[in-house]
Amino acid sequence: MLYTDKIIHYTSEERIRVSVALTKNITEAVRKCHKLSPVAAAALGRTMTGALLLAGDYKNHEGVSIRIKGDGPLGAIYADAFDTNKVRGYVDNPIIDIPLKENGKLDVGKAVGQGQVTVxxxxxxxxxYTSQSNLVTGEIAEDLAYYLYTSEQIPSTISLGVLVDRDYSIAASGGFLVQALPGADDEKLAQVEANISNIGAITTYLSNHIDGEGLIECILEGLHYKELYRQNLHWQCTCSQQRIESVLLSLSDADKQELLKDPQVEMTCHYCGKKYVISQKELQHLYNC
Ligand SMILES: [Zn+2]
Structure with missing residues (x-):
């Protein structure tokens, strides 16, 4: 079977919702684009997957932006999910390298540090709507679950994982979000928690089940559930010449005068690396001078 990135939403009779996201291609694309170090790829891949899961949990929302700002060497992480199935993201310091944890895993928590998550x-x-909460571990999944609980009063369990191969390519990436709807049965929730701990590390699961097969059966074992809908996921940017022009138009008069002195203005999109060049003539035209 040909692998594609996707998100699948499920609901159970016991009032528990689950979304599963598979994001290997997206994380690999963003890793190559930003030349991410393994720990940066893990942090950004987890955050982008988290944004897709959060964006999918309300159908009436257009999109979600996440900013994770810790005091660690990675700087801030940015991810935007939009149209329910597209995502983009970047990190301040893409090439940082820090020692692995004692268990041999990438130390995302240390790379991120302490700080805030803003959604x-x-x-x-x-x-x-913007809300903020403190980072709990800097490992992203726990931080987003804590955010959902404290800022949006939604009890959730989130699991996110990115496995980086020896050649630094992405071997696995994805995660899931479990949410209790109002009226959910406590006993069934405890069962789901136990099911989730039986799954173990999500990266190990996804590296053995590249298409996520069997994951929902493990998460909701013993419950009555059905698939609501599924969508393919894509890495995409929203930048355009028009958006660059509107940024240039929003500048102060003093800044505009300063830019007009240059033979051309170059702007590079943080999210996708695309370079926009605006000649002095085009700028004069834009500023009506
Ligand atoms: Zn872009």
């Missing part, structure tokens, strides 16, 4: 949700009416 902004966009509605179709263009309203935005």
């Amino acid at each position: 902004t949700r966009f509605t179709p009416e263009k309203t935005t």
Whole structure:
């Protein structure tokens, strides 16, 4: 079977919702684009997967932006999920390298450090809601679950994982989000928690089951559930010449005058690395001078 990145949403009669995201291709694409070190690839892959899972949990929302700002060497991590199945992201310091943990795993928590996670949700009416919570471990999954609980009052379990191969390519990437809907049975929730701990590390599971097969059966074992819908996932940017022009138009008059002195203005998109070049003539035209 040909592998594709995807998100699958499930619901159970016991009022528990689960979303499973498979993001190997997306994390590999962003790793190559930003030349990410293994720990940076793990941190950004987890955050982008988390953004897709959070974006999918309300159908009436247009998108989610996550910013994880810790005091570790990685700097800030940014991820935007939009149209329910597209994502982009970057980190401040893509090439940092830090020692592995004693168990041989990448130390994302240390690379991120202590700080805050900020989540902004966009509605179709263009309203935005932004909330913040403290980072718990810097390992991303626990931080997002804590955010959902403290800021949105949604009891959730999140698991996120990225496995980096010896040649630094991405061997596995993905995760899942489990949410208790109002009225969910405590006993069934405890069963799901026990099921999840039986799964073990998500990276190990996904490296053995590249298409995530069998994962939902493990998470919701003993419950009555059905698939709601599934979508393929894509790494995509929202930058364009028009957006660059609107940034240039929003500058102060003093900054505009400064830019007009240059023979051309070069701007590079942080998210996808695309370079935009605006000639002095084009800039004069844009500024009506
Ligand atoms: Zn871009």
